[in-house]
Amino acid sequence: MQAAAAKTDPANTTGEPVYQLRNVGKTYARNAIVALEGVNLTLNKGSFSAVIGSSGCGKSTLLKIMSGLIPPSTGRVVLQDRPVTGPRRDIGMMFQQATLFPWRTTLENIVLPIEIRDGKAAAKAAHEQGRALLELVGLKGFENTYPSELSGGMAQRASICRMLITEPAVLLLDEPFSALDELTRDFMNMELQRICTTRNATAFLVTHSIQEAVILSDVVYVMKPRPGRVAEVVTIDLPRPRTLDMMTTPKFGELVEHIRSSLDKEAFK
């Protein structure tokens, strides 16, 4: 299974490859610590992929490499036919914390990436676009509120807008809703699906939750530690759009169970 996963890359066949990783590895401390080894993955246009694994399985390292924050030690990282050699404007990121800046209004926070890249005038010109995004995520009317007045879920919606404002080719989601309560998280996951579908976005999610990975994804990469690697690639063939009701179906249960046992095998080794 593991060997098969490393060679073949059974990503969904919906669209053109957007983001490709070939044999990506990362070592620390002069090759003494192997954080990541031989990772192959392809994100196709409009697909949703998730990576799941226990702490220390290298998924944070993988995400850092994919976001251009750190260079890989080996392998090729190619986004839209260009190698990733640093932060790129066609990469959108979202973190566990909303990371909105309290001295900026919601709208000013959302256009911040534009302001950084193209200056204040461009940011001003993007206000209209920002308003449209706020409407998309259901935050219409909160343009001029400060983040302190937003709830956790609302703040994460705003940070979705900030990620989308530059129209990135790929969305990298680092446990985006894990700080929210369960009810809000389920709801936000469905919202995320809706937003991604609306914009035909290519998304890559890092999560601790098997259910979350299965309900959102077309492909789930199961990662294992020591060394960090992709141990299994699970294709999720549940129909779209996904609903929360699907979480009670036997098919969903089987998939979750399969991934769980795959993860457990490693834990007791």
Next chain:
Amino acid sequence: MSNLERIADTAPATEEDTVWTEHVGWLDQVPRAVQMLFVFVVFVLVWDMVTRFGLVSPIILPTPAETLADMIFVGKNLATGGYMLPALWITLKEVFYGFLLAIAIGFTLGVIVGETAFGERAIMPYLVAIDTMPKVAFAPLFVAWLGFDIHSKVALAAFIATFPIIVGTAAGLHAADTNSRNLFKTMGASRWQTLIKMKLPMGLPQIFTGLKIGSVGVMAGAITGEFLGGGKGFGELIRTAASQLNTPRVFALILYLSIVGLALFAFVAWVQRRFVFWHKERAGLGGES
């Protein structure tokens, strides 16, 4: 049991309802202004007793009444443009220029130390070393270098106030969390943009804490400078009054100085509230967030 069942029914409110009040001590129910007034009155009463019954010589400690009378005298002198007004003006100038200088130097060094690895590794140790020196001991040097005019006092005032501003600025720049840093990196922000748009605004609470501590130090520096380097400021008035054993005057002058110090502190706090409106600060004077 039957009682519980009866309550479980949606019975109308009766006198059996469990309504009770949390206990709050009577002292805590008194308004704050009254509490403060109470402490003040007790303080003055004890002071008055101590002097009235001759426990302390009147040369060492004047009575509250004498002090009040002298405060009125000094107040009148200041209000009518008497000889004390130019003295106060000189001290105010020293405090003003000293604070300005401290802000300029402290902020610049704070950014260098807080933002660059070189500054933190190579410069900060020296700053810490200088900070641990008794800075007042430099006063004679400043007088030797800059003379008896206000320059030496400005220098000492700035010298004392600079360090808390350096520390506050450096700490403020370190306040940014990993997520914010990573976010700015992924947005492709330059170092300058990260500093201006994220680190500095995020560090404002700490920077203002440094400024507030500095605003207290600058006053002390100016007066110490006047004590040790002469001149014609308010500190000189205090020194003269003390040498004449005119303790009520000393007390009165100190109280006016403390009003100036309080005003400066309040001004910094006001600016902070304007600029750092988004930061919820705990109530009270000058506390760290």
